[in-house]
Amino acid sequence: MPENYTLYGSPDSANLVIRILLKELDQRMKTIWLNRAKQEHQSTAFRALNPQGLMPVLVDDGQPIFETAAIALYLTDKHGALAPQSGTERTRFLQWLFYLSNTLHADLRAKFNCGNYIDGEAEQSALHSGISRRIQRHLVLIEAELARNESGSWFLGECVSVLDFYLGALCRWWQLYPLGNTAGPISQDVLPRIHRLLHELADRPSVVAACTEERINAPYFLAPSPPDLPADQIVG
Template sequence: MYTIHYTPDTASMVVRIVLTELGVPAKHQLIDREAGMLDTPAYRAMNPLGQVPAFETPDGPMFETAAILLYLADKHNALAPAVTSAQRAAFLKWYFFISFNIHPTLMQLFYPERVAGADHVAPVVAAARERMATYLSIFDAMVAAEKPNWFSPNEPSIMGHCIGMLMRWLAVYGPGHHTYFDLRDYRAIGPVLAMHEMRPAAQKIAQFEELGAMPYTNPVS
């Protein structure tokens, strides 16, 4: 039995969605942030940085959202190309591209003061925005050219839900905010996310976490 430790509208959302997609039994345990649970020794034993999510598995505790999603896809043979698939190499390459580039840059946009202190927020944001635009354009161009079935409007995938969550956060504060990127600028990505957010699993968790009816393409906070 799995346990996902979650707080609404954080990285735990995509783990909850993927667990629901897979239809595997799991305990969904709300983290009591107010009570300081992220700092407790018990929580830090699961996630040493005290971040969300933490995930308990029969194989031991896990942290790092992308690793958790890949573990689940592999264990349950769904939502990603199998280890033996000819598509695995391309999938892994782009999955790590997202994890190593888009997700950390998004964190820099959200917490620019953590990069070089409160006095350097403006240049950190400017540089992060430039890199983010490059990463999104590169990924969008690849999807348009290669139409991979591991990121497609025709079948659900961990990649679809993962990028859905990231694009959500890039739009959630609306135009004019320094984190804002308009999904309409990425024409190949948009239809994939539109399909994924209508999956019953995404709708169920979106309702539970109050993410709005279109959590990836038209987010509300």
């Protein structure tokens, strides 16, 4: 069977979300791995696919798409799965997909590398503290949203969606990166619903298969460890 999609990324980068999604959709993919230590994502060839030089990029039938949430929406729309397609749940899904992308993920990027945002050690340390407090508040907000569900442990209640894969990856990175200056664990006492979601997510065959390909060993989302890579390639 031919591969339908080509996914560009590096292990344990945002391509993880798309890899889980493609596996859930039972789609075959070819992976083109980029070595971050060698700055392969900054090459002219890759920037022709994503001018930001950021991973992931998905290529579908010659058409490249970048931005994790855009790829997620493209795939769930195309396959009519892993996202509500209509009604109030569609509205709820869209607002939280954008929240994960432009608030939680964007703030995590700042936490991973404060030096991209401000000069000076003291300034970077202050930014790290401030952004970490913001991210904690985002997680509390998501916990409150999960509490609105009458049943089910997924983001939208009964039905698993790409929101769960995206949240899982973001929580993993929140606890891991930047190496040596990470957040504490996702506490069962403080964030019980997120904790349960992450626990159940780790059991899905799609997640196990995707994490294996991304060189991520269990536990994936709770008390995670860095991917199985040379130290210079482990970057948030």
